[in-house]
Structure formats: C-alpha cells, structure tokens
C-alpha cells in the first residue's frame with residue numbers, strides 16, 4: 001500500500017529535514033512500518049536503534065518521536081539502512097532492512113549522474129535527467145508496498161535500557177564537567193575524551 005500520511009505531515013517532515021530526497025522517503029515509510037508492527041505507541045514507550053545516520057533518520061525522529069535528545073534514538077554507526085524498534089513496555093520489537101533493489105532500476109543511472117554533478121562535469125540535460133530520476137525514485141518509494149521496501153525480521157538483542165543521568169567528573173586537563181561514563185584515565189588523571197586523545201597521541 002502506498003504512503004498513507006497526509007500531505008501536510010509530509011510537507012512538515014520535508015521542512016524539518018530541509019529538503020526532499022529519496023532517503024527522507026525511506027524514513028517516512030519506516031515510520032509507517034513502526035505503526036503497522038507495533039501500533040500507535042506513545043513515544044515514551046518507543047525506542048529506535050538506527051544503523052545509519054542518513055537523511056531518513058530525520059523522518060524517523062519527526063514522525064515516531066524517537067529523538068536523539070530524548071535518548072530513545074540510538075545510533076549504531078554500521079552504515080546499513082536498517083532500523084530496530086522496540087516497545088519498552090512489552091519488549092516486543094522488530095528490525096527492518098531496506099531492500100537494496102527497492103530504489104528501482106534508475107538507481108545505477110542516478111548515482112553515475114550524481115557523480116558527474118558533484119565533479120562539475122554534468123551538462124544541463126544530465127542535470128535535468130538526474131532531477132527527474134530523483135523525483136521518480138521518491139514517488140516510487142512513496143507508492144511501494146512496505147514489504148517491497150523492507151525486509152522485516154526479529155530484532156538482534158533485547159530492548160536497550162533507558163537513558164540514565166550519571167554523575168559528572170571534572171576533566172583534570174581542561175576543567176570541564178564530563179559525564180563519568182565518558183571519562184578516561186591516563187597517568188593517574190581523569191580526562192575527558194578530547195584531552196585523553198591529545199595526551200595519548202604524544203606518547
């Protein structure tokens with residue numbers, strides 16, 4: 001089934017992200033999948049583990065309420081277009097992986113055109129062609145069935161624990177308060193990560 005979100009909602013997502021792009025459309029569809037798999041949960045119950053930091057994460061934040069600042073969006077830098085969602089209350093969850101073929105046949109042509117544009121070698125016709133392909137791809141992503149776009153599977157692992165407020169320690173090099181769990185020890189000193197990196201590089 002094609003995307004069921006209202007035009008207004010979609011235009012708000014685009015505004016939040018800053019532009020319309022295929023990646024954002026993937027995130028929009030992910031948020032629909034969440035509703036299909038877990039129901040309409042209040043965002044306090046929902047937690048997302050994203051394996052990518054691409055455009056789509058903004059749609060996930062805007063539409064599911066899993067946000068970086070609330071701590072219910074966890075980024076694992078795996079470089080995969082995959083998202084895991086859990087309902088904290090029931091422990092139920094799923095992982096979805098974007099199917100590599102789901103961008104359609106135009107993906108290859110588009111990426112070679114994009115390379116030309118980035119390197120400044122594309123002529124006007126090629127630029128227009130790329131724009132049109134992009135529009136078609138976005139349209140395709142919005143009209144496809146969710147199961148055509150994503151492989152849905154059981155999550156790897158269990159619900160991550162809630163964000164905790166931890167004590168701060170003072171970095172002995174720069175004097176700035178640093179969350180205890182992010183500090184390092186070096187030559188008997190407690191240091192923040194950047195100060196630790198500095199001294200460690202000198203050794």
Ligand SMILES: [Zn+2]
Nearest residue numbers: 021023024055
């Ligand atoms: Zn984007």
Ligand SMILES: [Zn+2]
Nearest residue numbers: 171174192195
């Ligand atoms: Zn420091």
